[in-house]
Amino acid sequence: MRILAIGDIHGCSQALDALLGAVRPEPGDLVITLGDYIDRGPDSMGVLERLVALKRTHNLVALRGNHEQMMLDARQGGMGESLWLEWGGKDTLASFSPWGEAGSLAEVPAHHWKFLQEDCVDWYETEKHFFVHANVFANLPLGQQPLSMLYWEPLGHVDPHISGKIMVCGHTAQRSGRPLNLGHAICIDTWVYGEGCLTCLEVTTGKYWQANQLGQQRQGCIEECRP
Numbered sequence: 001m002r003i004l005a006i007g008d009i010h011g012c013s014q015a016l017d018a019l020l021g022a023v024r025p026e027p028g029d030l031v032i033t034l035g036d037y038i039d040r041g042p043d044s045m046g047v048l049e050r051l052v053a054l055k056r057t058h059n060l061v062a063l064r065g066n067h068e069q070m071m072l073d074a075r076q077g078g079m080g081e082s083l084w085l086e087w088g089g090k091d092t093l094a095s096f097s098p099w100g101e102a103g104s105l106a107e108v109p110a111h112h113w114k115f116l117q118e119d120c121v122d123w124y125e126t127e128k129h130f131f132v133h134a135n136v137f138a139n140l141p142l143g144q145q146p147l148s149m150l151y152w153e154p155l156g157h158v159d160p161h162i163s164g165k166i167m168v169c170g171h172t173a174q175r176s177g178r179p180l181n182l183g184h185a186i187c188i189d190t191w192v193y194g195e196g197c198l199t200c201l202e203v204t205t206g207k208y209w210q211a212n213q214l215g216q217q218r219q220g221c222i223e224e225c226r227p
Contacts, residue, residue: 002029003126007188007199008065008170009033011041011091015198016050018211022219023200027058032124034170035065035133035151039088040193041213045095048112055119064120065133065171066151072116075105122150125165129203134171136161160184168203179208181222 004025009016025031037051038044054060070087073080081089093103123142124131135153136145138161155172161184170189174180177196180187190210192198197210197218206222 002026003129003203004029004031005131005168005188005201005203006031006033007190007201008036008173008192009041009047009198010036010067010088010193011038011044011047011095012192012198012213013041013043013046013050014213014215015192015211016047018215018217019198019200019209020050020054022209022211022217025054025058030059030061030126032061032131032168033063034131034168034188035063035120036067036170036189037062037065038071038092039067039084040091042091043095044092045112048115052111052115055115061124061131062115062120063124063131063133064116064122064151068116068120069147069151075113081105122147125163126203129166129168130161130163131168134169136167138162155180155185155187158182158185166203168201177210178220179222181206186222 004023037047051062070084074084074089096107097103125142130142132150134151135149135155137149138159155169161167167185169187172187173189173191174187175191177190179190179199179201188199188201190196190199197212199208199210201208209219211217
């Protein structure tokens with residue numbers, strides 16, 4: 001079984017399709033997506049549809065990112081909606097419009113709301129790694145982390161977590177287009193909606209695959225690959 005982590009997708013369905021085609025997850029693999037599936041890119045609707053389908057056929061653990069939480073808050077109306085629209089929500093709503101126009105929250109199908117609200121989780125851990133969207137306080141157990149840290153805190157100086165496990169996260173865009181490996185923390189948000197790529201990391205070996213919106217692909221390793 002491979003443990004495969006996928007970084008921030010941000011509405012880039014073409015990159016996601018190319019990446020999944022290269023990685024070819026099998027039903028026995030554990031696939032962990034790190035949140036921020038929506039906003040900024042052109043096809044948030046398509047990304048959500050692909051993830052919902054992947055959850056039906058594979059062992060998918062989907063984390064919730066700050067952009068998903070903003071979309072859920074926007075559904076409640078008020079200032080939450082206006083904030084989300086300024087942070088990329090306009091692009092997301094346009095992807096749900098059959099005419100490519102502004103779109104509305106009413107056009108989001110029920111199974112997408114279920115995925116965002118009920119199927120996504122705030123964090124996940126395996127024997128040697130834990131997975132969050134953004135960051136953690138090093139001295140707090142995962143179950144005690146505030147959502148503001150899990151969803152929003154950029155990856156600056158980060159100490160090893162008290163669990164002794166390696167953190168795998170997204171959120172902080174690596175504009176080099178390459179994963180950032182700090183030893184005790186690995187960031188795989190590689191700026192797919194900009195000039196970077198979407199990254200899938202096989203966490204037990206350090207091997208990664210990348211694809212961009214043009215379908216171009218490459219592979220690498222965050223450390224020397226094991227035989």
